[in-house]
Amino acid sequence: MTGLTNEKENQIIERSLIKYLRENQVKQFREEFLELHPYDQASFFSEIDEQDRHLLYHYLSPKEMAELFENVGLEKEQIQVYLSEMDPNYAADMFSNMYADDAVDVLNELDKDQVARFLKIMDKDAANEIKDLLHYEEYTAGSIMTTEYIKIEANQTVRSAMYILKKEAPTAETIYYVYVVDQDEKLVGVLSLRDLIISDDDTMISEIMYERVVSVSVSTDQEEAARMMKDYDFLALPVVDDTERLVGIITVDDIIDVLEEEASEDYSKFAAISDVDILDRSPLAAAKKRLPWLIILLFLGMMTASLIGIFEATLEKVAVLAIFIPLIAGMAGNSGTQALAVAVRGISTGEIQKETVQKLVAREAGTGFITGLTCGLIVMILVSIWQNNVGLGILVGISIAGSLFVATLAGTLVPLIMHKFKIDPAVASGPFITTINDLISILIYFGLASILIL
Amino acid sequence: MTGLTNEKENQIIERSLIKYLRENQVKQFREEFLELHPYDQASFFSEIDEQDRHLLYHYLSPKEMAELFENVGLEKEQIQVYLSEMDPNYAADMFSNMYADDAVDVLNELDKDQVARFLKIMDKDAANEIKDLLHYEEYTAGSIMTTEYIKIEANQTVRSAMYILKKEAPTAETIYYVYVVDQDEKLVGVLSLRDLIISDDDTMISEIMYERVVSVSVSTDQEEAARMMKDYDFLALPVVDDTERLVGIITVDDIIDVLEEEASEDYSKFAAISDVDILDRSPLAAAKKRLPWLIILLFLGMMTASLIGIFEATLEKVAVLAIFIPLIAGMAGNSGTQALAVAVRGISTGEIQKETVQKLVAREAGTGFITGLTCGLIVMILVSIWQNNVGLGILVGISIAGSLFVATLAGTLVPLIMHKFKIDPAVASGPFITTINDLISILIYFGLASILIL
Numbered sequence: 001m002t003g004l005t006n007e008k009e010n011q012i013i014e015r016s017l018i019k020y021l022r023e024n025q026v027k028q029f030r031e032e033f034l035e036l037h038p039y040d041q042a043s044f045f046s047e048i049d050e051q052d053r054h055l056l057y058h059y060l061s062p063k064e065m066a067e068l069f070e071n072v073g074l075e076k077e078q079i080q081v082y083l084s085e086m087d088p089n090y091a092a093d094m095f096s097n098m099y100a101d102d103a104v105d106v107l108n109e110l111d112k113d114q115v116a117r118f119l120k121i122m123d124k125d126a127a128n129e130i131k132d133l134l135h136y137e138e139y140t141a142g143s144i145m146t147t148e149y150i151k152i153e154a155n156q157t158v159r160s161a162m163y164i165l166k167k168e169a170p171t172a173e174t175i176y177y178v179y180v181v182d183q184d185e186k187l188v189g190v191l192s193l194r195d196l197i198i199s200d201d202d203t204m205i206s207e208i209m210y211e212r213v214v215s216v217s218v219s220t221d222q223e224e225a226a227r228m229m230k231d232y233d234f235l236a237l238p239v240v241d242d243t244e245r246l247v248g249i250i251t252v253d254d255i256i257d258v259l260e261e262e263a264s265e266d267y268s269k270f271a272a273i274s275d276v277d278i279l280d281r282s283p284l285a286a287a288k289k290r291l292p293w294l295i296i297l298l299f300l301g302m303m304t305a306s307l308i309g310i311f312e313a314t315l316e317k318v319a320v321l322a323i324f325i326p327l328i329a330g331m332a333g334n335s336g337t338q339a340l341a342v343a344v345r346g347i348s349t350g351e352i353q354k355e356t357v358q359k360l361v362a363r364e365a366g367t368g369f370i371t372g373l374t375c376g377l378i379v380m381i382l383v384s385i386w387q388n389n390v391g392l393g394i395l396v397g398i399s400i401a402g403s404l405f406v407a408t409l410a411g412t413l414v415p416l417i418m419h420k421f422k423i424d425p426a427v428a429s430g431p432f433i434t435t436i437n438d439l440i441s442i443l444i445y446f447g448l449a450s451i452l453i454l
Numbered sequence: 455m456t457g458l459t460n461e462k463e464n465q466i467i468e469r470s471l472i473k474y475l476r477e478n479q480v481k482q483f484r485e486e487f488l489e490l491h492p493y494d495q496a497s498f499f500s501e502i503d504e505q506d507r508h509l510l511y512h513y514l515s516p517k518e519m520a521e522l523f524e525n526v527g528l529e530k531e532q533i534q535v536y537l538s539e540m541d542p543n544y545a546a547d548m549f550s551n552m553y554a555d556d557a558v559d560v561l562n563e564l565d566k567d568q569v570a571r572f573l574k575i576m577d578k579d580a581a582n583e584i585k586d587l588l589h590y591e592e593y594t595a596g597s598i599m600t601t602e603y604i605k606i607e608a609n610q611t612v613r614s615a616m617y618i619l620k621k622e623a624p625t626a627e628t629i630y631y632v633y634v635v636d637q638d639e640k641l642v643g644v645l646s647l648r649d650l651i652i653s654d655d656d657t658m659i660s661e662i663m664y665e666r667v668v669s670v671s672v673s674t675d676q677e678e679a680a681r682m683m684k685d686y687d688f689l690a691l692p693v694v695d696d697t698e699r700l701v702g703i704i705t706v707d708d709i710i711d712v713l714e715e716e717a718s719e720d721y722s723k724f725a726a727i728s729d730v731d732i733l734d735r736s737p738l739a740a741a742k743k744r745l746p747w748l749i750i751l752l753f754l755g756m757m758t759a760s761l762i763g764i765f766e767a768t769l770e771k772v773a774v775l776a777i778f779i780p781l782i783a784g785m786a787g788n789s790g791t792q793a794l795a796v797a798v799r800g801i802s803t804g805e806i807q808k809e810t811v812q813k814l815v816a817r818e819a820g821t822g823f824i825t826g827l828t829c830g831l832i833v834m835i836l837v838s839i840w841q842n843n844v845g846l847g848i849l850v851g852i853s854i855a856g857s858l859f860v861a862t863l864a865g866t867l868v869p870l871i872m873h874k875f876k877i878d879p880a881v882a883s884g885p886f887i888t889t890i891n892d893l894i895s896i897l898i899y900f901g902l903a904s905i906l907i908l
Contacts (some may be wrong), residue, residue, distance in 0.1 A: 169651055175648050176689075197619065265718030287825050298781075298832060305778055319773060322762060369746055374749075378749065381874060
């Protein structure tokens with residue numbers, strides 16, 4: 001499956017798989033299908049229709065289905081459909097065989113009583129593990145961790161540790177780190193499989209383990225956990241409860257999803273749209289996602305209109321003023337957006353902290369001053385020449401300079417203030433900033449105009 | 455280093471480290487310092503001043519410095535400063551001891567003759583590996599891969615494979631996958647360390663290796679490689695040359711950086727700003743980054759002003775028209791931005807492909823129609839009541855409806871067309887779309903007004 005042959009090869013495989021499936025050639029189907037990576041199995045699964053899926057449920061064991069299902073994505077409606085097609089016992093068995101964190105991800109898309117029903121008929125141990133994980137609040141480290149990790153004790157040898165590792169390898173989510181706990185289950189050390197492999201069999205774990213373990217609490221924000229793993233290049237991160245006991249690990253594949261989700265969220269909110277991800281949605285469904293934002297923006301826009309309305313008398317005297325309204329408001333919006341982008345991204349990557357806030361605000365004030373002055377001068381010259389009216393040029397120029405300065409500051413301060421009050425700055429500040437900047441710039445423009453003309 | 459104690463603990467450690475450093479207590483310093491994770495070592499390093507850094511260069515071997523330097527970040531100016539402080543031979547030794555891909559990342563920030571000088575005095579083997587990697591174009595799989603992987607042959611036993619693995623573990627970037635090559639160095643299989651560990655020592659590699667290896671070519675785009683690793687949950691991905699020979703691997707830590715970079719880039723371009731990442735920049739430097747965009751936007755804004763200028767006569771007759779200019783232009787901008795966000799993100803995640811373009815455009819046309827109709831009706835009612843003028847209400851309502859429809863379509867089509875002509879749609883389409891939508895909405899508004907009033 002290298003490079004360009006990829007797609008063609010996949011199509012050929014898919015066609016023969018569908019043939020085997022429909023012609024009841026169970027053995028050939030299983031041979032080919034189980035050779036595929038679970039991600040490819042899931043891609044196949046999500047492309048076939050209901051009839052073919054029913055055949056698949058018969059051809060694959062719940063355990064085999066579990067591996068596929070871990071890769072099937074988390075579209076609520078899709079998951080509901082698939083589960084309704086399966087025999088409840090088959091589905092419950094499948095959940096028992098999934099990694100606990102993945103099972104929880106899927107179950108979180110279901111109604112509470114649906115979950116309760118599955119947990120009832122599921123394998124007891126698996127059900128208990130899943131129940132524990134379901135307790136953690138969304139977006140915390142606890143909610144994305146898994147319980148299938150390998151733990152050992154400090155006073156054993158590398159040989160006996162390797163023995164445990166081999167025994168648990170088939171079910172553990174990662175075997176590349178083993179965690180060392182004391183008799184109270186408290187986390188006291190960590191070892192990579194690399195460390196184990198290059199050590200002599202008789203070495204004691206306590207001698208080679210790394211004691212300064214980096215861990216997070218179950219209630220740590222998932223983004224913070226993700227950033228730590230990224231910074232430290234970890235493949236897994238241990239999660240402890242309030243009493244420092246090891247209760248789970250977060251693996252790198254989950255962290256990639258968190259980081260992507262986060263970046264995508266910032267981006268979406270910025271564009272005033274709930275989510276940008278899903279293409280196969282009807283126009284009506286897409287409109288439903290966008291209309292709430294548009295209607296809010298509409299009312300905010302009406303505020304701007306009202307403000308201009310106050311200056312109608314001025315406009316009636318000097319109609320030419322209207323020409324530059326979009327230019328001034330637009331430029332304020334643009335510089336505000338730039339400042340906003342810096343602040344929002346800085347907050348969500350953790351680059352902006354208490355100590356750096358003052359520095360940022362001072363920097364942005366300076367930046368707004370410089371950009372305002374530059375753009376104001378350019379506009380002044382352009383408008384003076386174009387309209388052959390130096391007075392108008394000066395008016396528009398000063399308005400642009402003032403608007404850019406204020407807009408840049410607002411673009412910085414609004415998200416910072418929101419963050420202080422624990423409101424996600426990405427969510428409301430895009431449209432909010434634009435409206436504030438529209439209002440401010442129009443006030444500056446018409447305020448100046450009224451003073452200068454009257 | 456759990457949760458909240460984190461920061462305090464770090465400060466105490468830092469203070470004692472600086473003390474040891476300045477008081478020449480080499481042994482104590484090394485003991486404490488080398489216990490730190492390389493990421494923390496690098497954080498310490500980037501916080502101390504030049505004098506302290508000079509001491510550090512004496513206290514740490516080039517090999518120890520290499521581990522630290524791999525985590526020091528890629529700020530061009532910083533790297534230049536650090537390297538100028540080091541003895542050239544020390545620096546060259548450090549590069550020899552870094553993972554080849556990390557060394558290349560750092561060297562890419564230097565001038566060509568600086569690189570040549572380091573390569574000349576460097577260890578021959580390391581220099582050759584680095585030279586090979588430097589050849590690959592930026593943003594390709596080749597440019598981010600490393601050559602420190604473990605390869606074995608198919609006709610050997612698990613025991614002998616484990617022997618090779620143990621021997622190469624200290625220098626390999628990952629030991630969690632081993633790659634199987636034939637006598638021509640062609641990639642024929644892959645095995646995880648997990649597979650090796652759970653197999654009997656006498657099993658032949660050919661029996662247990664996974665033959666359907668997913669790989670990328672050296673010239674594959676790094677984003678595509680990153681997406682594959684994310685989809686398949688790989689910890690490493692093999693890279694082959696044109697003749698299918700294995701030449702390197704990409705590890706998951708590099709992929710996280712690529713995915714983050716990519717999301718951050720889309721985001722920055724969207725906000726019409728070159729990069730949002732760096733806080734410690736002077737106001738002048740920040741203004742320099744933003745002014746080119748603002749000046750372009752300024753000229754585009756002047757186009758809008760000129761268009762309104764054409765309708766000055768109409769405005770003189772009915773000054774009230776001016777009130778709704780920002781509302782109509784703003785709403786068109788908003789809906790265009792929403793559509794744009796979907797298209798840009800879809801293109802960069804690969805969700806939008808040839809087959810889905812038509813579907814997307816049809817969907818967006820429908821969405822634009824629905825949102826336009828809804829917002830148009832609301833505005834019509836609001837303006838009719840507010841201004842006590844049903845004619846004006848209808849005019850503004852129709853203008854909004856038409857503008858939203860056209861703006862949504864433009865927001866979809868412009869990035870698609872740019873993508874077709876190999877222009878990154880994120881880079882130019884933000885301001886471009888806004889201007890197009892300003893122009894279209896004003897044309898609709900004043901066009902209608904002229905017809906209805908005259």
